[in-house]
Amino acid sequence: MIKITNLSKSYNKGLVKAVDDLTLHVKPGEIFGFLGPNGAGKTTTIKMMVGLLTPDQGSISIAGIDILKNPVEAKQNIGYVPDNPDVYERLTGMEYLNFMADVYKVPAKERKERISNLLDMFNLTHAVGDLIKSYSHGMKQKIVLTGALLHNPAVWILDEPMVGLDPKSSHLLKEFMRKHCDQGNTVFFSTHVLEVAERLCDRIGIINNGKLIAMGTMDELRHRDQAHSLENIFLELTEI
Amino acid sequence: MKTFMSLLKITLNVHFGISALKYRFTKEKKRLWEPILIILSIIIGGGAILTLYSLLLLGVFMGGQTIGHPEIVLTFAFMATQLLVLIFGIFYIMSAFYFSNDLNILIPLPLKPAEVLGVKFIIILISEYLVALPMLLPAFIIYGIGTWADIFYWLKGLILVLMSPVFPLVIAAIFAILLMRFVNIRKSKDLMVVVGSLLGLFAGLGINILTQSLPQGNEEEFIKNLIMSNTGLIEAIGNRFPPSIWATLALSSSGWQGLGYFLLFVGFSIVLLAILLWLGNAFFYKGYLSGEEIRGKAKALSAEDVEKGASKASSPVIALFKREWKLFMRTPIYVMNGLAGMIMVPFFIILPFATKSEDMEVVTSLAKDPKYALIALFVSLGLMLFASSMNLISCTSISREGRTFWISKIIPASPRDQILAKLLHSSCLSLVALIIIALPLYFLLGILLYRLIIIVFIGFLVNVLINIVGLIVDLLRPKLEWNDPQEAIKQNLNAFLAMIISLIIMLIIGGVSILLLIKGVSEFFIYGILTLIVIVLLVPSYYGLLALANKKYNSLEI
Numbered sequence: 001m002i003k004i005t006n007l008s009k010s011y012n013k014g015l016v017k018a019v020d021d022l023t024l025h026v027k028p029g030e031i032f033g034f035l036g037p038n039g040a041g042k043t044t045t046i047k048m049m050v051g052l053l054t055p056d057q058g059s060i061s062i063a064g065i066d067i068l069k070n071p072v073e074a075k076q077n078i079g080y081v082p083d084n085p086d087v088y089e090r091l092t093g094m095e096y097l098n099f100m101a102d103v104y105k106v107p108a109k110e111r112k113e114r115i116s117n118l119l120d121m122f123n124l125t126h127a128v129g130d131l132i133k134s135y136s137h138g139m140k141q142k143i144v145l146t147g148a149l150l151h152n153p154a155v156w157i158l159d160e161p162m163v164g165l166d167p168k169s170s171h172l173l174k175e176f177m178r179k180h181c182d183q184g185n186t187v188f189f190s191t192h193v194l195e196v197a198e199r200l201c202d203r204i205g206i207i208n209n210g211k212l213i214a215m216g217t218m219d220e221l222r223h224r225d226q227a228h229s230l231e232n233i234f235l236e237l238t239e240i
Numbered sequence: 241m242k243t244f245m246s247l248l249k250i251t252l253n254v255h256f257g258i259s260a261l262k263y264r265f266t267k268e269k270k271r272l273w274e275p276i277l278i279i280l281s282i283i284i285g286g287g288a289i290l291t292l293y294s295l296l297l298l299g300v301f302m303g304g305q306t307i308g309h310p311e312i313v314l315t316f317a318f319m320a321t322q323l324l325v326l327i328f329g330i331f332y333i334m335s336a337f338y339f340s341n342d343l344n345i346l347i348p349l350p351l352k353p354a355e356v357l358g359v360k361f362i363i364i365l366i367s368e369y370l371v372a373l374p375m376l377l378p379a380f381i382i383y384g385i386g387t388w389a390d391i392f393y394w395l396k397g398l399i400l401v402l403m404s405p406v407f408p409l410v411i412a413a414i415f416a417i418l419l420m421r422f423v424n425i426r427k428s429k430d431l432m433v434v435v436g437s438l439l440g441l442f443a444g445l446g447i448n449i450l451t452q453s454l455p456q457g458n459e460e461e462f463i464k465n466l467i468m469s470n471t472g473l474i475e476a477i478g479n480r481f482p483p484s485i486w487a488t489l490a491l492s493s494s495g496w497q498g499l500g501y502f503l504l505f506v507g508f509s510i511v512l513l514a515i516l517l518w519l520g521n522a523f524f525y526k527g528y529l530s531g532e533e534i535r536g537k538a539k540a541l542s543a544e545d546v547e548k549g550a551s552k553a554s555s556p557v558i559a560l561f562k563r564e565w566k567l568f569m570r571t572p573i574y575v576m577n578g579l580a581g582m583i584m585v586p587f588f589i590i591l592p593f594a595t596k597s598e599d600m601e602v603v604t605s606l607a608k609d610p611k612y613a614l615i616a617l618f619v620s621l622g623l624m625l626f627a628s629s630m631n632l633i634s635c636t637s638i639s640r641e642g643r644t645f646w647i648s649k650i651i652p653a654s655p656r657d658q659i660l661a662k663l664l665h666s667s668c669l670s671l672v673a674l675i676i677i678a679l680p681l682y683f684l685l686g687i688l689l690y691r692l693i694i695i696v697f698i699g700f701l702v703n704v705l706i707n708i709v710g711l712i713v714d715l716l717r718p719k720l721e722w723n724d725p726q727e728a729i730k731q732n733l734n735a736f737l738a739m740i741i742s743l744i745i746m747l748i749i750g751g752v753s754i755l756l757l758i759k760g761v762s763e764f765f766i767y768g769i770l771t772l773i774v775i776v777l778l779v780p781s782y783y784g785l786l787a788l789a790n791k792k793y794n795s796l797e798i
Contacts, residue, residue: 050649051649051794052649052650052797054795071794072652072653074652075650080650086643086644088563088567090571091567094549095566098550098552099563102553102554103560103653104652105652107553112547115550116546116547119546
């Protein structure tokens with residue numbers, strides 16, 4: 001479902017290698033957790049996956065479509081939530097959702113149902129008539145999440161999705177992610193919360209200094225490093 | 241004192257972007273020509289205005305000399321500067337004290353309110369020097385040289401010039417602090433923007449009327465008369481606003497008297513500053529926080545409302561257009577700068593005529609004379625086009641998206657659709673503006689309706705071209721990093737660049753029109769040629785825009 005091949009990206013005219021020859025595949029039905037210390041290259045990788053950054057080298061295909069060659073078609077299959085919810089502050093929540101539904105070409109009937117369900121789930125129905133300007137950080141995060149999932153994309157790409165969410169919303173989102181993958185779809189998300197990754201992910205990738213240093217199921221990682229918890233594995237691997 | 245200095249240092253750095261500039265020059269090394277261009281245009285533009293202003297001051301000085309009061313030039317300059325600082329200071333102070341983002345970081349720090357306030361005050365003071373120094377220094381130099389002043393004059397003057405914005409700024413700050421403590425206007429930041437912009441427009445209008453009322457040819461004589469008849473007036477204002485008189489006397493009197501007034505001026509400023517800091521400690525945070533506590537009451541939507549709101553679907557281009565329209569119309573600073581400017585320009589030009597009815601009669605009777613009707617028509621077209629070149633809508637279209645530009649990058653809408661929606665949006669607003677400009681021309685000059693429709697049509701085509709150029713400029717160098725919407729539209733070099741290109745387009749259209757009119761070519765032939773020229777320019781620029789959009793929407797990184 002997600003196929004990243006030999007992906008590289010550097011900043012400051014090649015001086016800083018943010019992502020270095022990264023290759024990874026995520027299969028349908030999989031929740032993939034993307035871990036790494038601050039500045040390891042997680043967000044840079046995600047931004048390249050959704051078309052926000054152009055790679056220096058390599059290719060990315062989402063649901064079989066190359067994002068560099070056919071960006072519009074590839075984006076139709078992605079639901080993306082950034083780590084910082086900068087949204088149109090002077091639109092109401094509803095106007096924003098309608099805008100997203102329009103550009104993702106969600107038919108009127110379907111959008112009605114999905115908007116109601118998602119707003120209900122995130123407990124946003126009461127606020128959706130207000131300008132986004134008046135929302136709290138968590139509410140903004142939730143409206144972006146709702147907008148990203150409206151078109152029922154096959155691939156969810158979420159950058160630190162739990163940050164800012166209240167425990168209930170965070171719990172519901174995790175359940176929602178599981179359900180989505182059980183239907184044969186894919187979730188790719190970055191996180192710093194190792195417990196969440198350990199419990200939720202089918203496979204985990206750890207990135208450090210732009211390089212993928214470990215990848216596999218929890219069992220594979222445990223076996224490899226003779227460690228019991230993901231925390232220990234993480235600390236050992238990233239300690240350079 | 242140490243914390244104060246370090247706070248001052250960091251705030252200066254942030255406010256004037258010193259580290260950011262350093263980074264850009266030493267690390268990123270991109271667009272190094274830009275600051276040079278800005279400085280050059282400031283020198284050229286500012287130099288011209290400064291020369292004119294200095295000539296005016298010289299006139300005032302010489303006029304004053306003939307009636308034995310050469311020092312009137314000092315009073316005039318001090319008074320004008322301090323009034324200007326006072327009026328605009330209120331808005332600067334309000335925005336720096338109460339609407340700036342850094343207060344959320346500063347308030348939790350172990351600093352006294354007076355320290356934070358003091359630092360903010362100094363920052364504004366430094367910004368005000370940009371206005372105050374060019375206004376005061378010429379008068380100071382003219383009087384100094386004109387009266388062969390001694391060394392004490394120059395020493396005292398330098399300090400007075402540097403201190404001159406303190407007094408009006410303190411008054412503005414005290415006013416702002418007391419107002420914010422007792423009246424909560426933090427919620428209506430948008431309203432402030434509108435009031436501020438209108439004030440600016442009226443100031444512009446006032447200056448315009450004033451310069452229009454200067455008789456041509458014998459300005460010097462006029463200024464002399466003006467001073468003779470207004471000495472009383474200046475003194476009267478001076479009495480209400482004594483510091484400008486003190487500053488004048490401090491400089492024009494010699495010996496102890498001069499020194500006395502000098503000390504009076506400096507001491508008064510310092511005492512007021514102390515009062516401000518004391519008030520700041522008592523009221524500054526309270527006023528700020530009382531605004532923070534009030535939140536807009538949520539307008540709860542029922543499940544049915546949600547269903548109703550969600551039922552409409554539109555095509556991506558229409559959805560993008562609607563987004564563009566709403567975000568623009570709901571941000572007052574965009575409307576005031578993008579649209580109001582365009583509509584106000586013709587009024588600025590027409591108003592002076594309207595105030596002098598005999599001129600107006602001559603113009604209208606000429607316009608109605610069939611012999612000159614065509615000339616009047618093309619002058620009207622020129623006016624429309626000039627106003628359109630003030631259009632900031634398209635050339636800031638991508639910049640205005642700012643940090644939300646990521647949404648445009650991830651949605652499955654082609655760059656073509658996105659840029660078309662922007663072109664549609666700016667061209668719609670251009671058409672609205674054109675019609676608003678056309679109406680008074682129609683009634684004032686009695687232009688025949690069919691001709692008016694034709695020039696609105698040609699004007700619209702030119703506007704589409706200008707909008708395309710604006711979008712190309714903004715695509716090439718969008719300003720996506722900003723914290724306040726005003727940075728996207730007012731502090732954006734794209735506006736300036738697009739305006740220059742628009743002026744070149746207008747020169748071409750204007751030049752061709754004049755040439756054809758002189759040659760006596762028939763009316764419809766002129767329309768035809770103009771339309772043809774615009775279309776010939778329009779087609780390649782349109783396709784160029786689409787190609788560029790395709791490239792840039794993919795390569796722009798955020």
